[in-house]
Amino acid sequence: MMPTDASDLELICPAGTPAALRVAVDAGAHAIYCGFQDETNARNFPGLNFSRSDMATAIDYAHRRDCKVFIAVNTFPRAGDIELWRRAIDDAAALGADAVIVADIGILSYAADRHPDLRLHLSVQAAAASSECIRFYTEAFGVKRVVLPRVLSVPEIADINNRISCETEVFVFGGLCVMAEGRCSLSSYATGLSPNMHGVCSPASHVSYHEANGEFVSRLGDFTINRIPANQPAAYPTLCKGAFQAKGAIGQVFEDAVSLDASKLLPALGRAGVKALKIEGRQRSRAYTKAVVGAFRAALDAMASGTEIPLGVLKQLSEGQSATCGAYVKTWR
Amino acid sequence: MKSTTLTLGPVLFNWPADRWRDFYFRIADEAPIDHVCIGEVVCSKRQPFLADVLPDVIERLEHAGKEVLLSSLVLPTLRREARHDAELVNGRHMVEVNDVSMLPAVAGRPHAIGPFVNVYNEGTLEFLVSRGARLIALPPELPRSSIEAICSAIPDVTIEVWAFGRTPLAISARCYHARLHGHSKDSCQFVCDQDADGAVVETLDGEPFLVVNGVQTLSHTFCNLLRDANDLVNIGVSSLRLSPHTCDMVAIAQLYRDVLDGRRDADDAFLSSRDACPSATFANGFTHGVAGALYV
Numbered sequence: 001m002m003p004t005d006a007s008d009l010e011l012i013c014p015a016g017t018p019a020a021l022r023v024a025v026d027a028g029a030h031a032i033y034c035g036f037q038d039e040t041n042a043r044n045f046p047g048l049n050f051s052r053s054d055m056a057t058a059i060d061y062a063h064r065r066d067c068k069v070f071i072a073v074n075t076f077p078r079a080g081d082i083e084l085w086r087r088a089i090d091d092a093a094a095l096g097a098d099a100v101i102v103a104d105i106g107i108l109s110y111a112a113d114r115h116p117d118l119r120l121h122l123s124v125q126a127a128a129a130s131s132e133c134i135r136f137y138t139e140a141f142g143v144k145r146v147v148l149p150r151v152l153s154v155p156e157i158a159d160i161n162n163r164i165s166c167e168t169e170v171f172v173f174g175g176l177c178v179m180a181e182g183r184c185s186l187s188s189y190a191t192g193l194s195p196n197m198h199g200v201c202s203p204a205s206h207v208s209y210h211e212a213n214g215e216f217v218s219r220l221g222d223f224t225i226n227r228i229p230a231n232q233p234a235a236y237p238t239l240c241k242g243a244f245q246a247k248g249a250i251g252q253v254f255e256d257a258v259s260l261d262a263s264k265l266l267p268a269l270g271r272a273g274v275k276a277l278k279i280e281g282r283q284r285s286r287a288y289t290k291a292v293v294g295a296f297r298a299a300l301d302a303m304a305s306g307t308e309i310p311l312g313v314l315k316q317l318s319e320g321q322s323a324t325c326g327a328y329v330k331t332w333r
Numbered sequence: 334m335k336s337t338t339l340t341l342g343p344v345l346f347n348w349p350a351d352r353w354r355d356f357y358f359r360i361a362d363e364a365p366i367d368h369v370c371i372g373e374v375v376c377s378k379r380q381p382f383l384a385d386v387l388p389d390v391i392e393r394l395e396h397a398g399k400e401v402l403l404s405s406l407v408l409p410t411l412r413r414e415a416r417h418d419a420e421l422v423n424g425r426h427m428v429e430v431n432d433v434s435m436l437p438a439v440a441g442r443p444h445a446i447g448p449f450v451n452v453y454n455e456g457t458l459e460f461l462v463s464r465g466a467r468l469i470a471l472p473p474e475l476p477r478s479s480i481e482a483i484c485s486a487i488p489d490v491t492i493e494v495w496a497f498g499r500t501p502l503a504i505s506a507r508c509y510h511a512r513l514h515g516h517s518k519d520s521c522q523f524v525c526d527q528d529a530d531g532a533v534v535e536t537l538d539g540e541p542f543l544v545v546n547g548v549q550t551l552s553h554t555f556c557n558l559l560r561d562a563n564d565l566v567n568i569g570v571s572s573l574r575l576s577p578h579t580c581d582m583v584a585i586a587q588l589y590r591d592v593l594d595g596r597r598d599a600d601d602a603f604l605s606s607r608d609a610c611p612s613a614t615f616a617n618g619f620t621h622g623v624a625g626a627l628y629v
Contacts, residue, residue, distance in 0.1 A: 076453035079475075080482030105433075106456025126433070126451075129410045133434035140436075151506035156410060179503035179550070180408055182451060185474040186502050186543075189552055189625035192618070194474055196453065221624050224536040240503075244542065246534045247513050253534050253545065254509060333507045333518035 001162040001273040006303035009266075010276040012070070012169060013293045016048040016283055021058045021069075023286045028297030031068035033101060034058070034282065040088040041072045042103075042125055043282040044199030055095050068098035074123035075199045076104045076182075086110055093118045101147065102126075103182055112141040122146040124171070125182035125196065131163035138166045145169055147278065149181050150260070153330045154268050161273030170269060172262040173292055174280025176326050178240050178255040186239045190221040202238045209234070218242075261323035263299055266309065269328075337562075337593045338367035338572040339586060340470070340493055342448075343374050343404045345501065345576065346546055347525040354386040356577065361390075361397040364583045365590040368468070368572070369394050370429045370447070372404040372421070376508075376547045377414045378521070391426075402468075404429040407449045408504045408548070427467075436464065443467045448495055448574065449504070453479065455486035462490050469493065470574055473500045473556065476622035477568070484569025491571045496558040497585055498576025499531060499544060499551040500616075500625060509545035518548075529579045541614070542626075554616035554626055559606055560599045561620055562592050580610035 013029035015021035021032050035041025037049040050058060059069045071092040077085040085107050092100045093115045100118060102108050103125035111118055124147040128134045137143040145167040148157060161168055179186070181195075188194035191206040208219045211230055218226045218237035225242035228234055235241060235257040244253045260280070262269070269277065277300075279292055299309045326332055341360060344353060360366060371390065373380045394401050403421045406414055409432055421428045422438045430439060431447040445468040452458055452471055461469065471480060473495035484492050510532060511521040525532075531544030531551055541553040555578070558565065562573060573593075575586055588606055591597035606615070618627035 076451055077456065079454040079479035079486075082454055082456050104451070104453065104457055105460050106454055106458075109460045110456065127408075128433065129408060130415060130432075130434045132409075132415050132437065133432065136433055136436050151408070152410060159412075178507060179505045183408075183449065184503040185472075185500075185619075185625065186550065188474050188619070189500070189502050189543075192622065192624040196451065196472075197474070222626070223540070223542055224538045227537045243537055244534045245537060245539070246532055246545070249513070250537065253513065254505075254507075254550070327506050330519075331517060333511075 001158065003271045004273060004275055006267075006270055006300060008275070009270055009300055009303075010169075011293070011296055011300060012276050012278040014279055014282040014284065014289065015058070016043065016045070018050065018054050018058050020284075020286050020289050022061055023290045024293050025062050025065050025067045027290050027293035029067055029293050031070055031098065031276070032058075032062055033070040033072055033278075035072040035074075036088050036091070038084065038088075039199050040075055040085050042074045042123070042195055042199045043072075044075070045283050048283060052091055052095070055091075059096055063096075070099040070101050070121060071095075071097040072101040072123065073107065074101050074103045074125045076125075076196045077107060078197065082106065089115065089118070099145070108137070108141040108143070116142075119144050121169070123182070124149055127151075127180040127182045129180065131160045134160065134164045134166065138164065145275065147171075150177055151180050151327050154265060154272050154328050157269070157274060158272035167275035168273070169276035169278050170262075170274050171260060171280055172266070172269070172277045173260060173296065174284075176255065176258065176260040176324065190223050190239060192221075202236075207237055256322070256324075258322045258324045260326050262325055262328055263296065263309070265325060265328055266299055266303060270303070337566050337570070338491070339365065339589055339593075340368040340370060340468075340572050340574045341366045341582070341586070342498070342574050342576040343370050343372055345375055345549065345551070346529055346531060347376070347379050347523065348529060349526065350382050350386050352529075353383060354390055356582075357390040358393050359583060360586075361393040361399060364586040366399060366575070366586050368402060369399045370402045370404045370445070374404045374407050374431055374447075374449075375504075375549045376525070377406060377409070377411070377417060378523070380417060400427070402427045402429045402445055404447060405431045405435045407431045408506070409434055410506070436461075440464045446470060448472055449501070452483075455483050458483055458487050458490075462487060467491060468572065470495070474619045474625060477565070477620050478622065480565065480570060480620075481568040488569060492569060493572035493574050494558070494565055494570050494620070495556055496562065496573035496575060496589065498555055498578055499553070500556045500619070501549060501551050502543070502625075503550040505548050505550070508548050509550065510547050513545065552616065552625060553614065554628075555610060555613040556617065556619070557603065557606060557613075557615035557628075558617055558620060559588060559592055559603045561617055562589065563599065565620075566593065578610070580613065584609035
């Protein structure tokens with residue numbers, strides 16, 4: 001495994017809308033990831049994503065500025081209805097996407113057969129967490145890059161990079177799944193809607209709030225996810241970030257309301273052979289996208305020129321005003 | 334027509350070795366189960382405890398006519414975990430693959446796909462079958478409509494549905510049992526052995542919601558498809574999976590067998606399953622395409 005030079009690290013940025021894409025391109029993204037306006041992508045939220053003609057315009061805008069566009073087709077097709085997902089792959093190829101980000105084995109097989117020149121990236125939703133797993137995807141489908149699940153420490157990532165033939169991409173900022181991605185049915189257990197099948201997690205359509213006895217209560221489906229004093233700011237009731245009780249104690253059983261900020265690990269990730277750094281948040285505002293992309297690009301530029309990396313500027317953008325390095329640091333487990 | 338088979342999934346919880354052995358001995362002697370998937374799939378740190386009793390258990394099950402399958406880990410990330418899984422393939426038993434990392438090792442020979450591999454549609458199923466998959470357990474969150482579409486597209490393999498027991502919902506690198514006890518995963522002191530059916534997680538309203546089992550999270554409710562079983566068979570399901578708990582699994586298996594064989598009315602069997610598993614709240618929402626916690 002070769003360490004990745006700072007100047008070769010790619011910054012992969014989210015875009016939920018054409019306007020956000022232009023903002024991210026202008027703020028210094030090396031590549032944008034985005035999805036079509038349907039359940040083929042894992043951020044299938046109302047008002048988000050790209051029509052086919054939006055996508056054509058967006059790819060043109062990005063390519064003129066030397067920025068790549070990756071199209072996420074990363075939910076698991078509904079049985080009996082695979083055509084919708086296959087069409088997304090066909091259209092991504094026809095539109096000139098620089099890669100498609102895919103999780104489903106059947107869709108990978110289809111893309112590899114029908115579009116041998118289309119670059120395949122393995123979505124984090126496939127949760128490929130070992131070199132053996134990654135080798136399956138590279139050998140069976142010619143996958144060129146794997147987005148690693150957020151369950152690995154930096155030394156484990158380095159070990160994986162020593163033993164595989166494709167590139168790796170890791171999340172460095174934004175929402176933090178505490179479960180192995182693509183292998184979690186918590187949302188559908190409470191609401192009937194899941195990331196894998198519907199492209200949503202803890203969907204707003206199933207969230208409700210009310211006040212009771214001076215407390216602000218957040219619910220998801222039929223379940224209370226949090227109760228806090230009514231005068232405190234409430235976090236969105238994502239199921240795995242909720243407060244519960246177990247073994248006689250009350251607390252965040254799974255994860256605190258923190259978000260991922262691995263900015264101080266960027267040099268270590270480069271040394272571990274990671275090729276690309278990914279920012280989560282296709283559902284975020286343009287202002288957020290501009291600030292985060294700008295800050296990470298400045299960090300990469302500082303690394304490349306050997307100057308000190310500006311840290312902490314991202315803190316105020318994190319959920320709940322606190323951040324974690326997540327599984328990248330082994331003690332998180 | 335081939336009759337619908339019953340599969341006993343692996344024990345997901347950290348049971349002491351003698352309890353684990355006695356459980357399987359009783360299954361061997363008394364339960365009308367066809368396939369028994371065996372092995373520690375949740376946490377590799379627990380695997381050494383079972384190694385001593387595993388050969389006796391396999392022998393007893395096979396002597397009783399059960400087909401034994403060796404189940405692989407759900408989330409192998411360490412090299413020693415990869416080595417453990419790789420060794421499963423060297424034996425004479427069919428392997429149940431619970432993570433994609435095992436697919437290269439089993440390619441070209443008959444194997445099973447466990448419920449932890451994402452088989453959401455006929456396209457993925459077709460690929461896996463072309464490489465030797467013979468028995469495929471579908472993910473527990475799949476609705477009936479998807480199950481039907483998958484079964485009708487590829488009728489020649491055994492399609493299995495999660496039919497009884499707490500439903501696995503998530504797997505993580507983080508150990509929630511250790512976290513509940515204020516330990517790190519590396520010095521967990523095996524506190525998961527205190528909860529033979531998982532540690533209950535309640536909402537702040539005091540409503541039981543989930544259970545944690547080391548790095549795994551499961552539903553608090555027990556999936557119970559006794560009243561859905563014959564409908565599932567009619568749409569092409571050919572095996573039902575029962576997941577071990579401390580309740581009377583022999584009685585549960587007998588109820589499923591009786592309903593599948595038409596010896597017992599499903600409503601009546603469902604009522605009897607409450608006696609076999611008195612502390613359980615039952616659910617079947619996933620199969621009906623609604624929240625998994627519901628019973629429809």
